Amino acid sequence: MRYKDKHQLAAEWQTLLERTPKPLRQAIETLVEHHGQNFADHFYRVMLEDPHASLFLSNAQVEQRLHPSMQRWLKAMFAVEHADFESLVEQQEKVGQVHARIDIPVNLVLSGARQLKQAFYEQINATFKSPLSPGDASVYVSDHIDMAMEIMSHAYSVASDRNARTEEAYKLFSLTQNIGDERERQRSALLNWENALMFAVAAQQDIATLPRLSNSDFGLWYLHKACHAFEGAPEIATISRHIKQVDCEWLEVLLHEDPSQRLKALGEIRDAARTVLMLLDDVLQRASGLDAGRDSLTRLLNRKFLSVVLSREIDIARHSEHCFALLMVDIDHFKSINDTHGHDAGDNVLQQVASILDRSTRGGDYVFRMGGEEFLIVLVNTDHDGSRLFAERLRQSVAKEPMLAGADTLLNVTVSVGVTLHDGHPDYHHSLQRADQALYEAKRGGRDRVVVQ
Numbered sequence: 001m002r003y004k005d006k007h008q009l010a011a012e013w014q015t016l017l018e019r020t021p022k023p024l025r026q027a028i029e030t031l032v033e034h035h036g037q038n039f040a041d042h043f044y045r046v047m048l049e050d051p052h053a054s055l056f057l058s059n060a061q062v063e064q065r066l067h068p069s070m071q072r073w074l075k076a077m078f079a080v081e082h083a084d085f086e087s088l089v090e091q092q093e094k095v096g097q098v099h100a101r102i103d104i105p106v107n108l109v110l111s112g113a114r115q116l117k118q119a120f121y122e123q124i125n126a127t128f129k130s131p132l133s134p135g136d137a138s139v140y141v142s143d144h145i146d147m148a149m150e151i152m153s154h155a156y157s158v159a160s161d162r163n164a165r166t167e168e169a170y171k172l173f174s175l176t177q178n179i180g181d182e183r184e185r186q187r188s189a190l191l192n193w194e195n196a197l198m199f200a201v202a203a204q205q206d207i208a209t210l211p212r213l214s215n216s217d218f219g220l221w222y223l224h225k226a227c228h229a230f231e232g233a234p235e236i237a238t239i240s241r242h243i244k245q246v247d248c249e250w251l252e253v254l255l256h257e258d259p260s261q262r263l264k265a266l267g268e269i270r271d272a273a274r275t276v277l278m279l280l281d282d283v284l285q286r287a288s289g290l291d292a293g294r295d296s297l298t299r300l301l302n303r304k305f306l307s308v309v310l311s312r313e314i315d316i317a318r319h320s321e322h323c324f325a326l327l328m329v330d331i332d333h334f335k336s337i338n339d340t341h342g343h344d345a346g347d348n349v350l351q352q353v354a355s356i357l358d359r360s361t362r363g364g365d366y367v368f369r370m371g372g373e374e375f376l377i378v379l380v381n382t383d384h385d386g387s388r389l390f391a392e393r394l395r396q397s398v399a400k401e402p403m404l405a406g407a408d409t410l411l412n413v414t415v416s417v418g419v420t421l422h423d424g425h426p427d428y429h430h431s432l433q434r435a436d437q438a439l440y441e442a443k444r445g446g447r448d449r450v451v452v453q
């Protein structure tokens, strides 16, 4: 998508500002200082009356935070002078990205902007007297809010495009979660097609009724799911070519009157089926690695799908009575394990801790390796006491299991855990920050402990 760059937007914004006389800008700045609170009140009052908007805003945390941040936003927008227009543009982009993250519909944001303008107009009309023109002041306010909305909307659409793509990739990822099963299923689907074909040939069926590979169970899975899931993989074009060649060339020859031609076609079809299976094995094998969302060392999820998982859990929590907790788990003094026993020993410890985390969680929970020696557990359907108890048990499980660092080196390893229960805030960054903060406190408090925020 072609769009103005930051530089251009900043220049446009500056032009908007400069065409308004300074005394008028000064008066608006004062208006925001005196009435910013009322504008924010008006905004929330009207938005909370909208049942859809209140889904996103009625949370106490949001109200507490957004109220002052809306006032700060107004102050920043309507300052008489701006030292740096690019940072003003960046601020709007950040707001747009948050909107996308919490999935607030763009029409609600625009409706909020309209409410805000309305509140401004009323106040301007009530207080601005000559020589200050209420009309000019309203245009100035309106242009500024529109400018901010334009930038937010663009940042919103870029971010939500990205979210949608990641979500799609996640669906396909979960579809191929069990690569071993999928491989076996498709292998037997391909064999079934071959058998059906041999039977049809033996029965001298008409060419039009011979089973096509592209219409078989295998072919349908391949065309509808695999092609999409593994788009861009070099093997995909070759597999497609083989399928087409079987259906469009070799099936015809199967009914040739010359038996040697028929035999040749049979051989070609068998070879094509083998090649397809082999290529598919390669693609599936790769898909089970890091690229598909798993960390290659620990086999846990990597961060790729963190945003999808957390957004979905927030959505589930919003529509149900259940809550989820985030547990940030970090191995204590891991650097000294590496330094004393070597990097391979460190890797072994990472794998064993990962395996404990994985074994300790239920089927609906998620375990991510966030990087280095830090892990994140998304514990679903839980509450304050439940998550604390789980974290405490986990800490003890790690502490009491001696870790095999090398051939004959056993180590005692501990972890610190920061726990936070989802508090209804629609932005998952907020919960991640709280979990991080809890982990920081666990470390600061001496490590090998659980802190609940």
Ligand SMILES: Nc1nc2c(ncn2[C@@H]2O[C@H](COP(=O)(O)OP(=O)(O)OP(=O)(O)O)[C@@H](O)[C@H]2O)c(=O)[nH]1
Pocket: 297, 330, 331, 332, 333, 334, 335, 336, 338, 342, 343, 344, 345, 346, 347, 350, 371, 372, 373, 443, 447
């Ligand atoms: N073996 C191994 N080491 C890693 C890997 N990823 C990161 N590390 C190392 O992990 C160490 C983390 O060290 P720090 O962040 O100082 O943390 P720490 O020593 O655990 O100290 P505290 O967390 O404060 O208890 C660094 O030395 C990294 O190089 C990995 O995949 N394998």
